[in-house]
Amino acid sequence: MSLRAVKGMKDILPDEISKWHRLERAFRDRVEGYGFREARFPIVEPTALFVRTIGETTDIVEKEMYTFTDRGDKSLTLRPEGTASAVRAYVQHSVQGREPVTKWYYIGPMYRRERPAKGRYRQFYQAGIEVFGDPGPYIDAEVIDMVVGFIASLGITEVEVLVNSIGGAATRQNYTAALLAYLEPHRDELCADCQRRMDANPLRVLDCKVPRCVEIAADAPPILKHLTDDDRAHFDRLQEALTKLGTPYRIVGSLVRGLDYYTGTLFEVLGKGEGLGAQNALLGGGRYDQLVKSLGGPDTPAIGFAMGLERLLMAMPEVESESHVDVFVVAAQPTVRAEAALLGRELRETGLRVESDLRGGSLKSQLRRADKMNTRIAMILGESEVAAGAVQLKDLRAQKQHTVFRKEAAKRAHEILAG
Ligand code: ATP
Numbered sequence: 041m042s043l044r045a046v047k048g049m050k051d052i053l054p055d056e057i058s059k060w061h062r063l064e065r066a067f068r069d070r071v072e073g074y075g076f077r078e079a080r081f082p083i084v085e086p087t088a089l090f091v092r093t094i095g096e097t098t099d100i101v102e103k104e105m106y107t108f109t110d111r112g113d114k115s116l117t118l119r120p121e122g123t124a125s126a127v128r129a130y131v132q133h134s135v136q137g138r139e140p141v142t143k144w145y146y147i148g149p150m151y152r153r154e155r156p157a158k159g160r161y162r163q164f165y166q167a168g169i170e171v172f173g174d175p176g177p178y179i180d181a182e183v184i185d186m187v188v189g190f191i192a193s194l195g196i197t198e199v200e201v202l203v204n205s206i207g208g209a210a211t212r213q214n215y216t217a218a219l220l221a222y223l224e225p226h227r228d229e230l231c232a233d234c235q236r237r238m239d240a241n242p243l244r245v246l247d248c249k250v251p252r253c254v255e256i257a258a259d260a261p262p263i264l265k266h267l268t269d270d271d272r273a274h275f276d277r278l279q280e281a282l283t284k285l286g287t288p289y290r291i292v293g294s295l296v297r298g299l300d301y302y303t304g305t306l307f308e309v310l311g312k313g314e315g316l317g318a319q320n321a322l323l324g325g326g327r328y329d330q331l332v333k334s335l336g337g338p339d340t341p342a343i344g345f346a347m348g349l350e351r352l353l354m355a356m357p358e359v360e361s362e363s364h365v366d367v368f369v370v371a372a373q374p375t376v377r378a379e380a381a382l383l384g385r386e387l388r389e390t391g392l393r394v395e396s397d398l399r400g401g402s403l404k405s406q407l408r409r410a411d412k413m414n415t416r417i418a419m420i421l422g423e424s425e426v427a428a429g430a431v432q433l434k435d436l437r438a439q440k441q442h443t444v445f446r447k448e449a450a451k452r453a454h455e456i457l458a459g
């Protein structure tokens with residue numbers, strides 16, 4: 041039996057990686073432009089962290105977590121998302137004592153045992169941000185505007201921004217009563233999970249994917265009608281700010297999202313273009329004003345979002361991939377192979393990316409490799425060039441070749457690459 045990667049987990053090989061690098065670099069540049077700093081958290085956390093934050097009646101905790109017992113007796117879980125770890129770390133390191141507002145970002149793999157499909161994997165990557173200490177609503181608008189601008193910068197133009205508010209505890213309490221009154225006559229039509237959810241956490245019914253439950257949820261009374269005055273004012277200010285920033289959005293009263301820790305503002309960005317298929321949610325986020333406190337920290341309002349990188353890559357337009365090398369050094373005779381290695385090092389010291397085939401081989405076969413790699417420049421070194429302190433510099437795109445002084449070879453290469 042041959043060994044293969046675990047179902048739903050993919051290798052990302054070098055041919056694909058330049059797209060990933062481009063995406064990750066664009067994300068870092070964008071969020072650092074708003075004052076976010078990177079944090080890295082362990083991939084494995086105590087199981088209780090996710091049960092207590094994401095919520096016992098959510099899909100993730102009920103059926104999707106990779107949980108195992110450590111060699112001792114500890115229950116550990118591969119992280120299904122990043123916010124729980126961020127909050128744990130924020131509390132553990134008493135970050136609130138150092139700064140009134142904390143802005144973190146992260147990029148890394150997440151694990152959920154879902155049914156694999158296009159755009160849905162068991163190991164997938166998320167990039168996300170968290171802001172601690174700002175109650176909004178202006179930061180809510182800025183975060184939404186930031187991520188919408190980021191997605192547009194990737195060339196993804198067909199998107200839809202959905203926003204909603206589920207308010208704080210008082211709103212939820214009012215609403216739960218109204219929701220239960222609506223659901224009760226439909227109890228028998230709901231799936232078994234939802235019947236349980238009605239007793240444990242009625243809001244979760246609105247997030248069910250079973251078709252009949254979706255139909256019933258569609259006619260449920262909207263939570264927006266039950267917002268307290270404060271929650272309503274927050275939501276109104278958020279909308280004004282989004283309008284001011286010119287960020288288009290659509291209010292979707294049924295948006296509740298699949299994690300229990302959310303309060304107030306919720307948002308999601310859907311990709312509308314082809315290529316995504318059914319898994320078209322590019323990102324989701326919202327406020328979680330009670331979470332820091334619930335993990336033993338001080339009362340700290342917070343907001344964040346997480347994006348699925350695979351889905352962003354699927355939605356991004358194809359661009360021609362660039363070569364991963366700038367210069368291919370060719371040794372014309374076996375006698376100059378060590379000299380070719382030295383030339384390679386000289387060139388790299390000026391910042392060029394250089395490869396050569398130090399196994400040797402014919403001039404032709406070495407040039408063929410340079411061509412295959414889509415390298416822009418070949419530098420050919422033979423015994424006569426070494427004697428003359430020169431190299432043959434060949435621009436493989438322009439198909440032009442001339443002799444240059446070795447001292448000036450790097451400078452010439454940089455000029456050609458700069459166009
Ligand atoms: P979905 O409704 O697609 O299951 P979700 O509500 O479970 O998404 P979140 O937990 O909010 O998603 O995660 C944020 C983003 O992470 C999603 O919008 C999506 O882009 C991505 N994501 C979530 N689960 C997966 C997965 N199994 N494979 C790939 N990407 C995923």
Ligand code: MG
Binds near residue numbers: 298
């Ligand atoms: Mg999901």
